[in-house]
Amino acid sequence: MPASSSTDRRGRRRARLPLLALVPALVGLALLVLPAVALLARAPWSTLGERLASEAVLDALRVSVTSAVLATAVSLLLGVPLAWLLTVADAWARPWRRLLRAVVTVPLVLPPVVGGLALLYLLGRTGLLGRPLEALTGVTVPFTLGAVVLAQTFVAMPFLVLSVEGALRGVDPGLQVAAATLGASRGTTFRRVTLPLVAPGVAAGAVLCFARALGEFGATITFAGTFPGRTQTLPTSVYLAQQSDPESAVAISLVLLAVGVGVLLLLRDRWLTGAAVGR
Amino acid sequence: MSGVGSADALGLEARVRVPRTAFEVVADLAVGPGEVLCLLGANGAGKSTVLAALAGLVAGPGTRVQLGDDLLDDVDAGRHVAPQDRRVGLVFQDHRLFPHLTALENVAFGLRATGTPRQEAHRTAAEELARAGLADLRDRRPSGLSGGQAQRVALARALVVRPRLLLLDEPLAALDAEARVATRAALRQALAGQPTPTVLVSHDPADAVALADRVLVLDRGRVVQGGPPGAVLADPWSPYVASLTGGTVWRPERVDPDAGGWVATLAGGARVRSARRAPAGPPRVVVPASAARLLVAEPPGPWPVVGPGALEGDVVGLEPRVARLAVSVRLRRGGHVLTAEVGWGDEVAAQLRTGDAVRVRLDPDQVTVR
Numbered sequence: 001m002p003a004s005s006s007t008d009r010r011g012r013r014r015a016r017l018p019l020l021a022l023v024p025a026l027v028g029l030a031l032l033v034l035p036a037v038a039l040l041a042r043a044p045w046s047t048l049g050e051r052l053a054s055e056a057v058l059d060a061l062r063v064s065v066t067s068a069v070l071a072t073a074v075s076l077l078l079g080v081p082l083a084w085l086l087t088v089a090d091a092w093a094r095p096w097r098r099l100l101r102a103v104v105t106v107p108l109v110l111p112p113v114v115g116g117l118a119l120l121y122l123l124g125r126t127g128l129l130g131r132p133l134e135a136l137t138g139v140t141v142p143f144t145l146g147a148v149v150l151a152q153t154f155v156a157m158p159f160l161v162l163s164v165e166g167a168l169r170g171v172d173p174g175l176q177v178a179a180a181t182l183g184a185s186r187g188t189t190f191r192r193v194t195l196p197l198v199a200p201g202v203a204a205g206a207v208l209c210f211a212r213a214l215g216e217f218g219a220t221i222t223f224a225g226t227f228p229g230r231t232q233t234l235p236t237s238v239y240l241a242q243q244s245d246p247e248s249a250v251a252i253s254l255v256l257l258a259v260g261v262g263v264l265l266l267l268r269d270r271w272l273t274g275a276a277v278g279r
Numbered sequence: 280m281s282g283v284g285s286a287d288a289l290g291l292e293a294r295v296r297v298p299r300t301a302f303e304v305v306a307d308l309a310v311g312p313g314e315v316l317c318l319l320g321a322n323g324a325g326k327s328t329v330l331a332a333l334a335g336l337v338a339g340p341g342t343r344v345q346l347g348d349d350l351l352d353d354v355d356a357g358r359h360v361a362p363q364d365r366r367v368g369l370v371f372q373d374h375r376l377f378p379h380l381t382a383l384e385n386v387a388f389g390l391r392a393t394g395t396p397r398q399e400a401h402r403t404a405a406e407e408l409a410r411a412g413l414a415d416l417r418d419r420r421p422s423g424l425s426g427g428q429a430q431r432v433a434l435a436r437a438l439v440v441r442p443r444l445l446l447l448d449e450p451l452a453a454l455d456a457e458a459r460v461a462t463r464a465a466l467r468q469a470l471a472g473q474p475t476p477t478v479l480v481s482h483d484p485a486d487a488v489a490l491a492d493r494v495l496v497l498d499r500g501r502v503v504q505g506g507p508p509g510a511v512l513a514d515p516w517s518p519y520v521a522s523l524t525g526g527t528v529w530r531p532e533r534v535d536p537d538a539g540g541w542v543a544t545l546a547g548g549a550r551v552r553s554a555r556r557a558p559a560g561p562p563r564v565v566v567p568a569s570a571a572r573l574l575v576a577e578p579p580g581p582w583p584v585v586g587p588g589a590l591e592g593d594v595v596g597l598e599p600r601v602a603r604l605a606v607s608v609r610l611r612r613g614g615h616v617l618t619a620e621v622g623w624g625d626e627v628a629a630q631l632r633t634g635d636a637v638r639v640r641l642d643p644d645q646v647t648v649r
Contacts, residue, residue: 181367181368183393
């Protein structure tokens with residue numbers, strides 16, 4: 001059978017990759033998949049249950065889930081209006097528009113450890129805001145659960161902002177004009193028209209943000225430390241266990257890998273396809 | 280129509296001045312309570328810009344919009360009432376129903392946005408849908424409505440908040456021919472009971488005739504003609520209006536009295552006789568498509584006898600219309616282009632080719648000059 005007549009059940013032509021592209025594509029795929037396979041190969045399957053049920057792991061899991069949920073909530077609260085601001089900034093002069101965009105997206109390219117250091121110089125006991133904050137209220141932020149949440153928010157919020165911004169740009173501005181002529185204020189229009197229409201984008205952004213917060217390491221360990229039961233998250237416990245108890249490190253890594261893959265599968269089916277809009 | 284309060288119906292007076300890239304839109308209009316004004320013009324003539332100005336979405340220096348005693352816009356005096364505070368209803372070509380809301384929720388949207396409690400808003404919206412004959416569509420999303428149904432829901436959504444001014448922007452243009460006729464009839468019925476001034480934008484003369492009390496013709500941002508729809512279409516002042524009914528308008532160089540009528544001379548010397556002189560308007564020669572009789576030279580024979588006054592020309596375009604073939608003829612003298620119509624049954628219709636030499640005889644009783 002000639003290759004060109006290859007079709008699927010619905011009669012669509014099947015696209016084929018030339019060999020020159022197929023080989024590097026497969027090598028690339030292997031680069032992404034093989035490390036996970038190696039991890040699975042080293043997994044201590046017989047003791048997996050008891051290792052994961054240990055108090056240290058359960059503590060880290062609790063801190064991780066609590067902080068990632070809080071970081072996602074904070075990101076939603078601050079990130080949705082920030083995404084709105086990014087779309088409004090289209091009317092600004094170009095330098096300001098670019099500066100705003102750069103500031104919002106810089107955590108995506110900044111090494112998280114640098115972010116953690118910067119947070120420390122802002123909110124540490126001798127920091128720019130940390131010193132007056134302690135003097136006025138007696139509150140210190142670093143090395144608390146709050147610090148974990150802040151570090152995760154700093155790193156993860158841009159994922160939500162960009163996702164929501166993309167969704168906002170997809171909303172027909174004509175609908176906002178229509179809402180205005182019906183007497184709706186800008187706030188009402190945003191709440192009752194724009195927000196429901198971007199809900200799939202907000203949800204996708206929140207899931208991405210949660211997954212990123214759950215996996216955050218560098219900023220957390222710098223700004224919040226690794227106090228078991230208080231600021232030690234799953235990723236930081238992997239790092240510490242790797243030296244003392246490698247098999248437990250592998251076990252926790254498997255949990256993080258499973259969560260990551262699960263989140264992406266969920267996203268692909270439910271939100272990234274865009275089919276949910278208007279349903 | 281019952282249930283529509285008319286006590287506070289106000290007239291609209293507007294001076295619209297909006298600069299655009301190619302030209303400035305300049306239109307002065309006054310629309311009385313219950314009156315429907317149609318802004319007629321080609322795409323890009325500035326019609327929708329006028330509507331946007333009335334809705335408070337755009338404005339230029341000199342713009343002034345007043346509803347009764349209520350000054351909505353006076354750009355020079357720094358006065359501007361925001362679109363959401365005007366109580367001006369706008370219906371768009373692309374219905375713009377909210378895709379995530381049902382028909383009922385769409386109609387209730389304006390009420391709820393202005394503070395009516397949910398239950399009451401839904402009850403009033405249901406009544407409005409029932410009044411428009413759309414009660415059985417109340418739970419459908421816009422994706423489940425046909426184009427005509429969606430446009431009628433959009434009209435109900437605009438009317439339910441009791442706007443003080445109703446603006447319709449090409450409401451039928453996006454519909455297929457069948458839905459357009461039905462929706463036009465529904466629109467006509469809905470507008471008949473409206474106490475407010477209504478401004479309708481369209482490029483379809485059928486909308487003007489069916490829906491409007493008065494027409495303003497816009498061309499490149501300027502008002503070029505106004506009056507009752509029938510009168511405007513019967514006596515076009517510009518090539519654009521003439522094209523709507525398939526006729527021709529020329530600017531004559533001079534018009535002189537002649538035995539039993541007038542004779543208009545066009546640039547290049549072509550002369551057109553007329554028995555009718557228009558009482559007002561700019562200098563013009565109006566030739567309805569039905570006034571022109573085409574004569575073709577029989578190869579190799581002589582021209583048929585046509586009497587004096589026949590114009591020589593060449594066929595430059597053939598456009599099949601539903602009942603007749605429209606033939607564009609460029610006159611040899613002066614290069615003026617004329618539209619004539621030939622019935623499909625006429626043997627000339629089958630013979631004509633672009634580039635053919637023809638002679639045209641115009642019926643003086645159907646030609647109007649000024």
